[in-house]
Amino acid sequence: DTAVSQTPKYLVTQMGNDKSIKCEQNLGHDTMYWYKQDSKKFLKIMFSYNNKELIINETVPNRFSPKSPDKAHLNLHINSLELGDSAVYFCASSQDWGPYEQYFGPGTRLTVT
């Protein structure tokens, strides 16, 4: 069983479209995260949810909106996609909020053309 899963693995779309990425964890963790990894491989945190409550909302365009329907799921919806949104997006989870070990999903490679 995959601990943290993301769908889709690859996403190719045109500028201006709206798309969603889904994430699920079966580890029973309370905290989930979204990271963006650019072409230079820098892992930048975007959002963090703890018990379905938004904890971190870094400086991210408001075109990005996370949604956590329950503790096991954290989805990312992106409106009006731009070329600069092209990156790999990683979902992760940890036992609780704080400096705990994080378990990452396989990533979603988003390409905006």
Next chain:
Amino acid sequence: TQLLEQSPQFLSIQEGENLTVYCNSSSVFSSLQWYRQEPGEGPVLLVTVVTGGEVKKLKRLTFQFGDARKDSSLHITAAQPGDTGLYLCAGGQSGNTPLVFGKGTRLSVIA
């Protein structure tokens, strides 16, 4: 401001060579984690160190946490092509803050 500086940024070596990568900060961390990310996959935790001066070994990998808990190193003995990947360090500072990731060292081991 990047709290965790990793060096070198890139490293390309021949199979069988030894190498050390570093993770440095001016801040004190309560714990330090090392992750490896292979191409096309997400980062995977290798080890966590929590005590100043602590040394942990994972087969050919040796991790050390600095005495002052501000820095850490990862030494690989007799590197193999399977060690190729992005090595990320991540520091934890308190119970109310998440991990802070460094920018990583991209290692390439050539057969």
